Amino acid sequence: MRYSAYSIFKQALSGNRLWTPAWREPEPKPHYDVIIVGGGGHGLSTAYYLAKEFGITNVAVVEKGYIGSGNVGRNTTIIRSNYLLEGNNPFYEFSLKLWEGIEKDFNYNAMVSQRGIINLFHSDGQRDEYARRGNGMRMHGVYAELLDREQVRRMMPYLNFDHARFPIMGGLYQKRGGTVRHDAVAWGYARGADQRGVDIIQHCEVTGIRRENGVVTGVETTKGFIGCNKLALAAAGNTTTVGRMADLELPIETHVLQAFVSEGLKPVIDHVITYGAGHFYISQSDKGGLVFGAEIDFYSSYAQRGNLQTVEHTMEEGVSLIPGLSRAKVLRSWGGVMDMSMDGSPIIDRTPVDNLYLNCGWCYGGFKATPASGFCFAHLIARNETHHVSRFMRLDRFERGYTIDEAGKGPQPNLH
Amino acid sequence: MASLITCPHCGARPKEEFSVRGAAMPARPSPMAKDEAWHAYVYIRDNPKGRYQEYWHHAAGCRRWLVVDRDNLTHDVFGVTDAADFVQARGIE
Ligand SMILES: Cc1cc2nc3c(=O)[nH]c(=O)nc-3n(C[C@H](O)[C@H](O)[C@H](O)COP(=O)(O)OP(=O)(O)OC[C@H]3O[C@@H](n4cnc5c(N)ncnc54)[C@H](O)[C@@H]3O)c2cc1C
Ligand SMILES: [Zn+2]
Numbered sequence: 001m002r003y004s005a006y007s008i009f010k011q012a013l014s015g016n017r018l019w020t021p022a023w024r025e026p027e028p029k030p031h032y033d034v035i036i037v038g039g040g041g042h043g044l045s046t047a048y049y050l051a052k053e054f055g056i057t058n059v060a061v062v063e064k065g066y067i068g069s070g071n072v073g074r075n076t077t078i079i080r081s082n083y084l085l086e087g088n089n090p091f092y093e094f095s096l097k098l099w100e101g102i103e104k105d106f107n108y109n110a111m112v113s114q115r116g117i118i119n120l121f122h123s124d125g126q127r128d129e130y131a132r133r134g135n136g137m138r139m140h141g142v143y144a145e146l147l148d149r150e151q152v153r154r155m156m157p158y159l160n161f162d163h164a165r166f167p168i169m170g171g172l173y174q175k176r177g178g179t180v181r182h183d184a185v186a187w188g189y190a191r192g193a194d195q196r197g198v199d200i201i202q203h204c205e206v207t208g209i210r211r212e213n214g215v216v217t218g219v220e221t222t223k224g225f226i227g228c229n230k231l232a233l234a235a236a237g238n239t240t241t242v243g244r245m246a247d248l249e250l251p252i253e254t255h256v257l258q259a260f261v262s263e264g265l266k267p268v269i270d271h272v273i274t275y276g277a278g279h280f281y282i283s284q285s286d287k288g289g290l291v292f293g294a295e296i297d298f299y300s301s302y303a304q305r306g307n308l309q310t311v312e313h314t315m316e317e318g319v320s321l322i323p324g325l326s327r328a329k330v331l332r333s334w335g336g337v338m339d340m341s342m343d344g345s346p347i348i349d350r351t352p353v354d355n356l357y358l359n360c361g362w363c364y365g366g367f368k369a370t371p372a373s374g375f376c377f378a379h380l381i382a383r384n385e386t387h388h389v390s391r392f393m394r395l396d397r398f399e400r401g402y403t404i405d406e407a408g409k410g411p412q413p414n415l416h
Numbered sequence: 417m418a419s420l421i422t423c424p425h426c427g428a429r430p431k432e433e434f435s436v437r438g439a440a441m442p443a444r445p446s447p448m449a450k451d452e453a454w455h456a457y458v459y460i461r462d463n464p465k466g467r468y469q470e471y472w473h474h475a476a477g478c479r480r481w482l483v484v485d486r487d488n489l490t491h492d493v494f495g496v497t498d499a500a501d502f503v504q505a506r507g508i509e
């Protein structure tokens with residue numbers, strides 16, 4: 001069924017009784033051309049673009065929980081392309097361009113909202129650094145503006161401008177940044193892929209990767225063996241666990257990041273704001289809840305829950321930036337486990353096993369990448385060729401000395 | 417993660433006093449080791465789910481480097497040793 005104003009009208013007349021499920025729940029077939037492990041944003045978008053752009057429809061997405069139960073349904077929904085480095089900027093800009101047309105493309109309301117993102121700066125040195133990043137963006141053809149303190153004050157009068165330690169001096173503004181309804185992204189891609197013949201197999205955990213003569217022949221799962229010609233991994237925080245099934249040695253550490261949402265409030269925060277004196281970021285959902293988060297918990301963790309120390313720290317940062325936040329009540333908080341890479345940048349590449357493909361290392365910035373990641377990964381799987389915007393995201397870049405260290409933090413994953 | 421860490425020098429202390437460096441399992445190769453060994457040490461991580469040894473710094477206490485032996489799924493802490501003792505026990509350097 002195609003969704004449209006007309007379909008809503010028609011369904012309303014029949015009492016909304018005739019809506020059909022957005023995707024099927026098939027049993028696995030014995031064999032597929034491509035199996036994708038992980039029904040998160042990246043796995044689903046990969047399946048969608050494989051079917052839509054590259055004509056490969058005999059595809060299964062195998063997900064151990066339900067789709068959207070991983071990070072794609074746990075993130076703070078921020079999208080942007082305000083990156084400095086050559087290895088990153090054109091990729092994230094490609095992603096932002098795909099976001100701009102995504103709803104028409106997959107015929108699903110993902111509530112893409114280009115409300116603008118502002119990175120605040122609080123010292124001369126930080127202003128220079130942000131100016132450099134803005135210039136880097138503009139040299140890549142991506143518009144950015146450096147706002148001074150008064151321009152920021154007109155847009156966001158509720159911020160703590162006269163903070164004794166971290167006064168707000170201005171911000172780097174990307175107007176086209178914003179937010180997207182994260183679950184709808186998973187659902188939209190799932191529905192689009194399903195309509196083109198992709199099987200989305202939920203509650204099916206991959207427990208082993210079968211190899212014969214050095215190539216993958218299929219996966220062992222809780223629903224039995226499923227054969228494939230090509231296997232693609234998009235398991236985010238569980239990348240190491242799945243990769244080990246094929247003896248991959250990976251530059252990945254798993255960490256937990258928490259997120260928070262307040263009670264619903266009237267519209268107050270119109271943009272996405274990031275605090276340059278900490279790592280706090282905030283926006284307001286269309287329902288009215290303030291959605292925010294800050295740093296990871298810093299210790300390795302496979303548990304989808306965090307520590308109270310980080311909760312307290314996040315609240316302190318928030319109130320330091322927006323004193324009025326102290327009056328809002330937090331409704332919920334949760335954690336997601338992420339694949340932190342050793343340089344803070346992702347990997348979309350082949351592996352030492354010929355027909356095994358790898359998509360990982362998204363750290364806590366992989367939601368914005370969902371469309372481009374799926375597109376480039378599908379390109380790689382279908383044609384065995386790297387898409388040009390993801391050509392720096394190689395698995396061997398660490399040993400070759402070509403890390404993409406956007407934050408300049410070195411090989412310490414919990415700092416990226 | 418536990419909210420109290422028992423430092424071998426200072427006793428049970430709130431987690432806020434510590435900062436985390438990262439995995440303590442990779443053993444530092446000799447200076448003359450091959451590039452492959454250094455690449456593995458600097459960049460490759462076993463990243464197991466379960467038992468994990470991690471370097472923690474008691475930044476707001478004795479300022480010693482420690483190794484916290486714990487489970488990264490259940491968050492049980494099995495023990496905390498001084499990093500010097502940990503390295504000696506492993507028999508490197
Ligand atoms: C709290 C939080 C906030 C974030 N905020 C942002 C943000 O504002 N902006 C941004 O760009 N990014 C953000 N991120 C990062 C982003 O959410 C992730 O990088 C991205 O979602 C990861 O890709 P994914 O959607 O495919 O992952 P996931 O949704 O985690 O998908 C991986 C899937 O693989 C499945 N899987 C794992 N092992 C197996 C197995 N053996 N068999 C079958 N299936 C398996 C999992 O169940 C999971 O569903 C945030 C992350 C978190 C946790
Ligand atoms: Zn101590």
